[in-house]
Amino acid sequence: MFVAVVSITILGSAMGLFLGYAARRLAVEGNALVEEIQAILPGSQCGQCGFPGCAGAAQALADGGAPITLCPPGGRAVVQALAAKLGVEANLSDVKDSVPMIAEVKEELCIGCTRCFKVCPTDAIMGAAQRIHVVFREACTACGKCEAACPTESVKLQPIPLTLQSWYWHKPLAGRQA
């Protein structure tokens, strides 16, 4: 009886001390979830979700105040990553990224006003005053800021053209198996 009481007491106090130490040592500052969500988001701060930048969107997602389908440039991949992170069902029918888009400059309309490259969040546009601007395909996230800034409708979002590298077989039709 005495041995049991003593050993349980010792065990309990040792574990309590350990837990108390661990809580201080491993304390989490701020909401870690917000940072993790922010890491999933594209980070181009385009503002299409209606929140001030990706940090704002991440905060809203962590608080549950925004749907996981809020990010148009992120597309399906981001929705799926967010669904896995937040443990909610991903409803992919709301996501309309069936065709990935990219900005393209129509040379004959570009007046070289430099407005588009000033707003581009990923430096995907190259240009100078009175010179035709051009979009770097690899860097463009199709956030659409340039399209809104262009005074001559020279910059437009276009579907990314298929290449031999990006083409792959379509999903087979289920046929009578459905």
Added chain:
Amino acid sequence: MKLFDLRGGVHPEGRKDLSADRPIRSLPLPGHLYISLQQHIGAPASPVVNIGDRVLKGQLIAAAQGAVSSAIHAPTSGVVVALGDHPAPHPSGLPVPAITLESDGEDKWIATETLDDPFALSPEQIAERVAAAGIVGLGGATFPAALKLNLSRSSGVQTLIMNGGECEPYLTCDDLIMRERAVQIVEGIRLISYAVAAKEVLVGIEDNKPEAIAAMRAAARGSAINVVVMPSMYPMGSEKQIIQVLTGKEIPAGGRPADIGVLVHNVATAFAVQQAIRYGKPLISRIATVSGGAIKQPCNLDVLIGTPVQELIEYVGGYTQPAVRLVLGGPMMGQQFVNTNVPLVKGTSGVLALTAKEIGQSEAAPCIRCSSCVRACPVGLLPLEMAAHIRASDLSGAVALGLKDCIACGSCSYVCPAHISLVHYFNYAKGDLAAQERAKLKQEAAKKLADARNERMARIERERAEAAAKRKAAREAKERAAQQAAANAEVV
């Protein structure tokens, strides 16, 4: 020699007799050649000629760029008439950048160097020359051969396997090249073996090619090369399967043959290596089978790279009946195509024109879970389960079942009694996963760019503020000096 068992596999009707008993013929020089810049795995080659340039046969026209790439040479002498897109030999029918060469009919070679003793070269020099000759794996994967040599040498390969399996139905190009050019192939094998310092050299040939086996044995007599007869079964000629049958070792998931000390090359690649090292001739032509039920005279042709497929079909007499499906490569893993103006590339082992009867297409019925596909899978996967996951858009579920180890051999589709195109599901899923991976990489890169931009904006803002503060300080100092001067003047 003891052979090891292969898991799964199927026995499709060979149909090799259509083209196997006619000697290799050379196709007459075509008027125009369309040389694709993407004939290999890796980055496309970069052109080093301009429109209007006159080139000689064997002259470098596009250089390798990047770590994984391959050089491309002029298949004949003539004038470069265009640099631009041409329909690719690919099921998508999308364009590929290509060099259009107008042949001048002279077929004049550039100066080449013939070596009396190629074994005087160092292994490094052999790899260098193989790279300069633009040699890629001619079995179909078109991986740059020199990279494989270098990789194998650095990782200490023990066993060199030469693949003469040719398990795809209809194709007989490797069979014929072994029958007719065995001496050159054996020298090529010895060069490859010397370049990677292999301790053991095995040539695996299926038992449905007795003439090729006899020719290779005769040519290999007195050397350390061991010609091994393997049972005919599909997919015996697949890299992983031939290793398993000949050595009993299995490549770990996601690994390479070099991980288990093995290097596999196709026999046709050995011929190309011999030509490049001994005669200094780059890879500008290959043997291709033209066959199928709709072809008048199926045979094997020695064709210049870049020749439009239409010319091959016309040369063998055209069609006897309308072809329902045109395929580049074998019927099991080949790529179907529609436009016969597409050019032949280094990896094209055959051009097949198949009739409706040969395809035997019928509508897919529901899966009855008979597990025929499980028994047929040479990798030991569960095709029916993977396809069910993919149908339900659960790609990660399919990956967990081993989708990435699928070699897309099509054995499962071949045996399926419900005619479900299982391998189509796997090709789609692999493509979709690769696209997701690309999107993720792009997103990460975009994030870095956005961060860099924000940082730059902040720095510019800071510098502007500092400059403004400096200007203000300078102005105040000046004003003070002026006041001081005025005060001094008053005093005076």
